[in-house]
Amino acid sequence: MSAADPTPPSVLIVEGDPWVRDMLREMLLSVRCDARLQVCADGSQAINALSSKPDLIIAARELPSGDGLDLLRKVRAQGEKSALPFILLSERSDPASVKETLRFHPTEYLSKPLNFDKLRKRLEVLLLHAGEEVSCPIPALLPGVKLKDYLEQRRATADGGPLFTDVQQAIKRALNPQGLNLKVLEEEVRDDPQITAVLIAAANSAALHRDAPVQTLLQALNKLGSTQSMNLILGMTLKRSARLSDPLLTQHATRYWNLSLHTAEYARSLARMLDLEQERCYCAGLLHSLGDLAVLRSLQEWRLAGGELDEGQVQQSLGEFGAAFGSALRTRWRLPLSLRELIAAIYQLGGGVYSREILAMNLAGQLARLPADQGLEKVADSKTARLLKVSLPELSRLRKVENPEGKPAEPEPAPDSDLP
Template sequence: MTAVDLPAVPRVLIAEADPWSRDLLTQVLLNVRCDARLDLCADGQEAMDLLSAKPYDLVIADWELPGIDGLALLRAVRQRKRNPLQPFILLSVRSDSASVREALPLAPTAYLTKPLNMEGLTQRLQGLLLDAGQEVSCEVPSLTPGTTLYSFLEHRRELADGAPLLTDVQLAVKRSLHPEGLDLRLLEEEIRTDPQVTAVLIAAANSAAQHHGDGVQTLSQALQRLGTGQSMNLILGLTLKRSARLSDPALADYAERYWGLSLHTAEYGRTLARLLDLDQERCYCAGLLHRLGDLALLRCLQEWKQAGGELDDQEEVGDALERFGAAYGSALRTRWRMPLELRELIASVYQLGGGVYSREALVMNLAGQLARLPASEGVEEVARGKTARLLKVGLPELSRLRKG
């Protein structure tokens, strides 16, 4: 089928078990056709049911789908003898010649191996969904009449895409490339200060499709588990999302403040962990992510403005942050299935729960106290506090930490 045969607004089915790969495919496709009508599913039986119920202009399916796999799905589509053939992109981790020979008789429109080449996928989608030289632009959906700021934020809490990007990730990937490919060590150095990138890679590394062994709790562990191709795709895919960066100056100023607080907490956590011979990178990660909810809320406030909503003054922004920031963070960490141990460390930045405290939880609580301390105040009160006493970290050590 050529692009000329397609309707003005194409309907596309994406069948992919891994939620992060599914989200990446969605973003790449919407970047080509922002008006596309998408149906998403995570298993082959649901995909088969959808194909029986609706006509699709394109199917994108993973071979490794649970239940009915993607190859069986393609076989069922071809048995319907549609003329011209149903466009069908088959994805797979299998790159061996035997697998390719098994798929080719079923005439997939494309057979793409994972990790995907995003540029190649984009070109395929453009050829299928656009006429030569055609571009499709979409307006930001306007607010439903009567929608208030707080009802908008309440609705977005369970759907938010997370924090805005605070580093230039495209430049970070470019700097990490060398003739042999992507250097994960260099990439980690480039992106390690960005809360959104860190959170997404950890969540993706812990997803069902990637998970094996112990849960991933640091950026370094996530990069190693995902590998170069998938890591790069996920990072670059974040740039395709709406409001990936904050363009509103007032909201960007708020984000800089929360980002600075996150970085200070992360550095204090790592330094204290090193001092006490604990897991430095885990403590750094917990500190970096502890303001993820506030940053995600700022991103949603920008979406509110882009949809035609108004923010009258800074007091309204501050009130929204106080009212929803913590809830946004909790919702994201739960929806992204962050490891419980990491979530507990993040929570300890704010307050210690009841019962027995781990030394790392005490470290993060102390790191949060130091990061929040105004520059004009000394550390004497912190040194007299319960957390410092339990850790046996005295005034001399805290004073050196503050100066460092």
């Protein structure tokens, strides 16, 4: 393969973990946005994909239904493809495993968790001339496509919500001479719904899910480790519309983010008062508006592709698709069912017997949505407060602590009725 070749390179990515697979895809496209990608989840798919004659292969050694080393061995056995660039990724860094691999001359052998910068620099050498940049225009919308149809399509593939954290600064503050301090990193990114959701989902992926489900950000960071956590967070910044730039959409996103933060803080305070698991309740409160945020991010994609958008369309899209996007994301990302149940409780109580955590989340949702100029009597008299035996004076103290400036609460979004 030559970087001077005007034909966009064809790249085969083979990785079993969906989150690492997605990160590799985004990194590669950030280096060479016009690359033609073929992505496989296991070794048998990869063997079949060799018939497409890729220009570069990036493959994990540890794969479902196969071994990346077998794939490398097969490629090197093919005469005309013996020099094909092949980057092998492996969880094994012991001398014996490395020596076994080097016999087949991989272009690069990288151990996991991946060195993000080293991989990127290697891709730049393989795919670009020195100083060369490849720009790719955003594909225009198909003629006649309607916003509703566009969102219906995006519901199954949306990347989630926008980022609110300055990721580079967060990582910089968490780095010290000994490495990345996960506790500091957790404090830096804990208020970002997208980062929290992605890391919890990644920590519960099949590759890592061997124990009890991960349900908090700190648990996820500890399960993933410093390098993998940092790679996943940095990988989120590579995606288009990772941050909202449209003022209209930014205004709505800030409103939902504030609502999420208020709900999370109320949930944690109630959990503390009732001797419940505080961080799990906080995470559930933070994630409950992720569907609305995902809609707003998709609306920016719509506008970037040439679609028109006004305030009425934004409001209508949020009302029609916020719940559906949230439910689809939580299911596709396989967030733990118990965490999804807490999120669902913020909107409404289902039937049956309620746990104290479920009731606490429902009460947190009521408090967060309550306008500042409205009294707490109705909330204190609600079924939820009565079951929890939380009195009007206790609610008043909570409200004073969590909303000391008397700012009005955000309007209640459309019920997320199809949760969890």
